[in-house]
Amino acid sequence: MSRASKLAGPVRLGLAPSRVTRWIILGVVAVVFAVPLLSLLEFSLRDGFTGSYTLSHWTGLFDPENARPYRQLFQAIGNSFVLAAVTVGIVLVLLLPTMLLVHMSFPKLRRVLEFICIIPITVPAIVLVVGLAPVYSVVVKIFGSGTWTLALAYGILVLPYAYRAIQSNLDGVPVVTLSEAARSLGAGWPTVVWRVLLPNLRRGVLAAAFITVAVVLGEFTLASLLNRRNLQTAILQISSSDPWISAILALIALAFAFVLLLIIGRLGAVGNRNQS
Amino acid sequence: MTDTQALRTAEWPTEPAASLAITPATVELDGVEKIYGAHRALDGISLKLEPGEFVALLGPSGCGKTTALRALAGLEAVDGGAIRIDGDDVSGLPTNKRDIGMVFQAYSLFPHMTVLENVEFGLRMRKVEKTERRARAQEALDLVGLGERGERYAHQLSGGQQQRVALARALVTRPRVLLLDEPLSALDAKVRVQLREQIRRIQTELGITTLFVTHDQEEALAVADRVAVMRDGRIEQIGTPEELYVTPATPFVADFVGLSNRVPGTLTSGTITAAGATFALLGAAQPDGPVLAYVRPEDVVLATSKTAEGRAATVVASSFLGSLRRTTVRLEDGTLLSVQHEVSVQPATGDTVKVGFRGNPVSATPAE
Numbered sequence: 001m002s003r004a005s006k007l008a009g010p011v012r013l014g015l016a017p018s019r020v021t022r023w024i025i026l027g028v029v030a031v032v033f034a035v036p037l038l039s040l041l042e043f044s045l046r047d048g049f050t051g052s053y054t055l056s057h058w059t060g061l062f063d064p065e066n067a068r069p070y071r072q073l074f075q076a077i078g079n080s081f082v083l084a085a086v087t088v089g090i091v092l093v094l095l096l097p098t099m100l101l102v103h104m105s106f107p108k109l110r111r112v113l114e115f116i117c118i119i120p121i122t123v124p125a126i127v128l129v130v131g132l133a134p135v136y137s138v139v140v141k142i143f144g145s146g147t148w149t150l151a152l153a154y155g156i157l158v159l160p161y162a163y164r165a166i167q168s169n170l171d172g173v174p175v176v177t178l179s180e181a182a183r184s185l186g187a188g189w190p191t192v193v194w195r196v197l198l199p200n201l202r203r204g205v206l207a208a209a210f211i212t213v214a215v216v217l218g219e220f221t222l223a224s225l226l227n228r229r230n231l232q233t234a235i236l237q238i239s240s241s242d243p244w245i246s247a248i249l250a251l252i253a254l255a256f257a258f259v260l261l262l263i264i265g266r267l268g269a270v271g272n273r274n275q276s
Numbered sequence: 277m278t279d280t281q282a283l284r285t286a287e288w289p290t291e292p293a294a295s296l297a298i299t300p301a302t303v304e305l306d307g308v309e310k311i312y313g314a315h316r317a318l319d320g321i322s323l324k325l326e327p328g329e330f331v332a333l334l335g336p337s338g339c340g341k342t343t344a345l346r347a348l349a350g351l352e353a354v355d356g357g358a359i360r361i362d363g364d365d366v367s368g369l370p371t372n373k374r375d376i377g378m379v380f381q382a383y384s385l386f387p388h389m390t391v392l393e394n395v396e397f398g399l400r401m402r403k404v405e406k407t408e409r410r411a412r413a414q415e416a417l418d419l420v421g422l423g424e425r426g427e428r429y430a431h432q433l434s435g436g437q438q439q440r441v442a443l444a445r446a447l448v449t450r451p452r453v454l455l456l457d458e459p460l461s462a463l464d465a466k467v468r469v470q471l472r473e474q475i476r477r478i479q480t481e482l483g484i485t486t487l488f489v490t491h492d493q494e495e496a497l498a499v500a501d502r503v504a505v506m507r508d509g510r511i512e513q514i515g516t517p518e519e520l521y522v523t524p525a526t527p528f529v530a531d532f533v534g535l536s537n538r539v540p541g542t543l544t545s546g547t548i549t550a551a552g553a554t555f556a557l558l559g560a561a562q563p564d565g566p567v568l569a570y571v572r573p574e575d576v577v578l579a580t581s582k583t584a585e586g587r588a589a590t591v592v593a594s595s596f597l598g599s600l601r602r603t604t605v606r607l608e609d610g611t612l613l614s615v616q617h618e619v620s621v622q623p624a625t626g627d628t629v630k631v632g633f634r635g636n637p638v639s640a641t642p643a644e
Contacts, residue, residue: 182386185372196386
């Protein structure tokens with residue numbers, strides 16, 4: 001290789017790890033994540049009596065004959081999806097308009113809103129429950145004890161994640177100028193939000209929705225301590241009688257969350273490409 | 277093709293399309309006030325734009341010119357006074373009901389829409405039928421020379437092209453008033469000059485009443501029928517570019533519009549004696565005493581011949597500006613003067629020259 005061709009390549013500035021180092025780091029991280037997941041998969045395929053491998057636990061989960069013993073389990077999964085949907089609704093109906101309003105009309109309150117939205121991540125779940133228990137005694141009186149009411153607490157729990165997802169998008173879009181331009185062209189506020197702002201905030205809003213779903217599907221502490229039934233409490237409950245099913249459900253839930261996070265990552269990449 | 281080339285080669289219709297026929301309106305700001313806490317951003321400004329007139333609001337940063345335009349657009353609520361379009365008080369109307377077209381300083385095209393969809397947006401808000409909407413949007417794009425770029429997105433256009441699309445978008449709804457909020461300030465110098473000429477040409481063709489906010493005095497003087505110079509929330513002077521330049525009403529206007537030398541002198545009964553010459557005082561009468569006279573560089577005469585009449589001065593610097601040359605000289609008493617003269621006269625730094633004055637009337641402020 002000539003001297004000239006050596007110099008033609010990109011110059012590394014010292015701090016960036018070499019290609020080999022990067023692969024080693026990636027490999028170690030992959031092993032750390034893969035070993036427990038593969039162990040879980042291996043366990044779910046094991047026959048408890050003979051020690052050989054079988055698909056019976058997986059097929060058994062979807063066998064109509066097992067519908068009765070797994071009834072509560074499927075009910076819990078249904079509960080989790082209802083909770084995810086209502087929590088996404090809370091994010092879209094309460095958090096998003098509040099953030100838009102603060103961003104456009106009350107910019108001095110941005111720091112306050114950010115602080116409020118970050119608080120839930122700093123409060124341990126057990127402390128949240130202690131605070132929420134008396135609140136829920138009132139909530140039950142007003143709204144009843146329906147499954148969906150737990151979403152009111154989840155709406156608080158997901159604030160930090162949803163806020164960051166929306167705010168990062170909001171920072172990259174000239175929301176004020178676009179809304180003023182639309183208004184000068186004759187658009188009322190609902191049209192401004194629906195036709196101009198939301199299409200440009202779609203990436204952040206979708207990311208917030210997906211991360212909300214992922215958080216809600218993985219939530220255990222609040223549901224357990226408030227005596228509610230969701231996917232995670234059901235997994236724990238069933239693990240004492242049927243550990244294979246709980247392993248299978250944990251795998252499915254993780255895979256689902258993984259797919260959601262992949263979609264969020266793709267949204268981010270598409271957004272960055274469009275802006276560039 | 278660069279933006280500059282596109283502007284140069286674009287075909288501009290000699291007559292505006294029938295779909296863009298606009299009925300020009302009278303616009304009136306009457307004692308408009310806007311107060312932020314203790315700061316009076318607009319201190320009772322009054323301004324009237326005749327139908328089809330192009331008026332520039334000129335002033336330094338923070339003088340309230342953009343606030344005035346935003347108040348007219350309905351983007352800022354006013355604390356006093358009235359805003360009338362064709363005699364109707366629109367002070368209480370929201371922006372979307374005022375029937376205005378506006379081009380912003382920042383690029384404001386909707387990024388998720390194509391150029392054509394952007395231009396169609398205002399017509400869509402007015403529920404114009406699709407075929408007519410598309411035809412009118414296309415004509416508006418043709419008017420700004422971008423008829424071929426309808427399917428592109430904002431990020432595929434240069435800054436100048438984006439502002440031209442924004443202009444087409446603002447005009448396509450046949451608004452009563454066109455508001456331009458420093459639309460050229462983000463562009464490079466050459467595109468800025470060409471685009472301002474195109475804006476003026478389109479404005480003249482359509483005859484739309486236009487308010488143009490800028491901090492660039494050259495820009496304001498070049499395009500406007502009348503210029504309103506603002507300072508601290510008030511209008512200092514309204515007049516044609518020539519009136520502002522030749523007969524500035526206040527020293528601030530004299531200083532802000534064009535270049536001026538501040539020459540120390542003495543005012544006696546309306547006549548200023550400064551740098552060995554006498555000048556009539558422009559504007560309102562002032563008490564006698566020491567003053568600073570504002571003398572334009574082109575009102576100073578420079579001669580390199582040793583036999584020429586005038587006061588001796590030493591050349592400090594000289595700059596070639598294309599069609600003219602500007603030279604700074606120091607008089608024997610230390611006063612610095614900027615002189616504008618022909619390029620054929622080429623004084624060198626350190627040369628001794630003679631300077632005189634044409635004697636045109638000047639503005640003045642009391643010397644401290």
